Amino acid sequence: MRKRRFKAYRVPAYIHDALQTLKPPEDLTVSQWSERFRVLDERSTNMPGRWRNSVTPYLVGIMDEFNRWETEEIIFAKPTQVGGTEIILNALGYIVDQDPAPTMVVYPTDTLAESTSDNRIQPTIEASPELRRRWLKKASTKTELQFDSMYIALAGSNSPSGLASKPIRYLFLDEVDKYPAASKKEADPISLARERTKTFVSNRKIYMCSTPTLRSGHIWKAKEAADVEKHYFVPCPHCGKYIELKFAQIKWPEKDTGMTDADRAEFATYVCQECGGVITDRHKPAMLRNGQWRNVRENTRFSRTVAFWINTLYSPFTRFSEIAKEFLKDKDDPDALHNFVNSWLGEPWEDTKLTTSADLVRDRQTETEMFDLPPWTKMVTGGVDVQENCLYWTIRAWGDYLTSQNVAHGQALNLTEVQNIMNLEFKRPDGQPFLVDLTLIDSGDQTDEIYDFCAQNADWALPCKGSDTMLSHYRLSTVNKAGSKAYGMTLVLVDGGKYKDTIASRMRKPNGQGSWMVYKGVDLDYCEQVTAEQKVTERSSNGTERTRWVPKSSHAANHYLDCEVYCMAAADILGVRQLFLRQENQEASKPKPEPQTNGPEAGWISQNESWI
Missing domain, CATH: 3.40.50.300 (P-loop containing nucleotide triphosphate hydrolases)
Known part of the structure; x- marks a missing residue:
């Protein structure tokens, strides 16, 4: 059977263009x-x-x-x-x-x-x-x-x-x-x-x-x-585990080797955080080709906003030695270090003035058990941070010279539980009983409910709100919400930043007089929350600087820190800084024993006590 031959027709240019368009x-x-x-x-x-x-x-x-x-x-x-x-x-x-x-x-x-x-x-x-x-x-x-x-x-x-x-x-x-x-x-x-x-x-x-x-x-x-945050993970050429490249893992010879900083940087390599294997620049291209973006944070399954983050360690054009050299050159100059953190590490600059850690809180443990008072206790205060689904609370004992210790802390599901806790009786080792003298309760959330509760428990509770525009640590105002049961009641405005300064500095003092301490066996969650913030210096777009307390990481829980701020403010209201003067005044007000008047024989007897 003969095959049919089809004649090829040349398609006009205008038809070709039309077909390409469609x-x-x-x-x-x-x-x-x-x-x-x-x-x-x-x-x-x-x-x-x-x-x-x-x-x-x-x-x-x-x-x-x-x-x-x-x-x-x-x-x-x-x-x-x-x-x-x-x-x-x-x-x-x-x-x-x-x-x-x-x-x-x-x-x-x-x-x-x-x-x-x-x-x-x-x-x-x-x-x-x-x-x-x-x-x-x-x-x-x-x-x-x-x-x-x-x-x-x-x-x-x-x-x-x-x-x-x-x-x-x-x-x-x-x-x-x-x-x-x-x-x-x-x-x-x-x-x-x-x-x-x-x-x-x-x-x-x-x-x-x-x-x-x-x-x-x-x-x-x-x-x-962002709803989702992704970081780039690459496989280690030695163990095969996927790792995130971090600046802390770049290692170079110690300073006591006699080399200059520039020479030390030339020997910089990356040490795998999983296996300790040494990774050099020649490994990087293959690692990058086999890398993958992985979620490090996800707020919702229905993500509309996706964030990506990397640092210069991933750049195929930058050697590990260059990164080390730049850091060693800039580390002692704040402005140069600022540029290194931004332009090389891809991180925001924070001039950290004051920071604390969970380990530091653990070091402040005493031998006193939870719910027991230290022997030097003269005052007890409480603080409550109100959240949408629960309430965080702390109770702290106070002594002379701002000596203090956390007695107990926890979460409550409602205000009734808070009321029961704050009305517990606590005892010193000598048996002296104490009640919570004053508790400040955050009224920034669920304001009406907190106002009503404080009005009903006015003998030990006051509402409070944060404010950072005051010259003093706290200021007493008045609830002026018409129709509220707490109308006319004292409202405490608290400068949280100033109290966080005090807590952080006292936390650094060794256990003893003037220290900020915690009970024996304190839990890790509390330790992490009271150290969830750090004080940094921030520069605005016009070049001005200001220091403030900010979370160390996004979504860090700091509820117990807020509670401790309220505890200290409550103690301030009660005059905790003058406690040592009360003791001195009591000693001064005691009647002095009258001198005994003895006859002339008294002197003779005292000089011859062994005469019997």
Whole structure:
């Protein structure tokens, strides 16, 4: 049977173009598109040519998060020079070619936006045929790039007018910690830019990246608030276990070897925290290629905001010796160390002025058992921190010179339990009974219920609220809530920061007079909660500094610390700082024995006591 031959017809160019236009986009992820179509321009990199995911494998997971339909926001907290901006360029290319939609990129300033357009974005478009054929170059400006079915607007965070009006589906926020703060006339730039995405609330994507500055900065706050936080784990070449690269594991020769710091740094290696195996720079490429992003924190199963974090140890362009050298050079200069922490470790700078630890609390244990009073007790106070589902409480004994010891602590399910606990009788070793003299109860939450409870138990309870604007440690105010049973009752305003200073300093004193102590066998949860905060110095955007107590980690429980603050404030109200004077006054007020008047024979007898 003869085969039929089909005559080949040449398809006219206009039909070919029409078919190409109607052709659906390929099912590619951002990372796949980048490796196939992204071309690196020689003007902006020392590795020109095709983009290769194998060079920076950790960027793949972040890029592909754009293709996860549930994810609305992507946060990338990072050190410098690890590819945060490259993610933006790759994602822009993917959007233009695969999923056109109105897009905006916000930079710290207008000048930087124009410079990035000239030196990074436009060269990227010109280098890729897939992007170049869609670009309407003549219709574009530096800050608004026009394409056949979309546009990319570039704006500076210092220009509020550029962040208003047009609807945006894809929003990119670069180096957000360098954005200015909100003014009296305008909201902060991030909020203004977010407003543009309201129209696309069901399918918008917001990407935010930055090197951290302070814990209160935009990127770190966004990372802490994310539904999911991911860190990059890599396999150890020796034991095969997946580890997170941490600066503390970089080791170099000790100082007493006679080498300079620069020479010592040259011998730096990474020591696996699991097996102790020595990892060198030659192991890093294979480790990175086989790495994977893993959840280190997850607040909900339905994650809309995903945060990623790495440090410079993951950079394929930075050797362990360079990191060690930079640290040894900067460690004695606070400003230089600040830059190292931000730009190399990818962490917020905290100038820690005062810190405590759970081990320090354990060192403050005495031989007195729980619910027993120390022999020097002269006063007993309580503190209650109110939470939505329970109440935390502590009871502390006080003696002369602010000597104190935790007598008991715990959780109560309701105020009735608190009432029963605070009305217990405690005894000193000599049998002297004591009741709780005064308890302060946090009224910031469930205010009406706390006010009513304190009014009913006014002989031992007072409501309190935190306040950090006072010159003194505490101030007595009045409940002025109309209709409340506690109307006219004393309300104690407490400066928690000042009391935390006192607690931390007293905690450092050895057990004895003036020390802040705990009972024998104190539990670990209490020890961790009373040391869950540290005092740090923070710099604002205008250069001013202030110190304050902040949690050591996100979501750290500090309820017992608040209880101890209230205990100390209650003791202050009762005059604990003058307890030693009361003893002196009592001694002074005792009647002195009258001198005995003896006859003349008394002297003779005393001189001849052995006469009998």
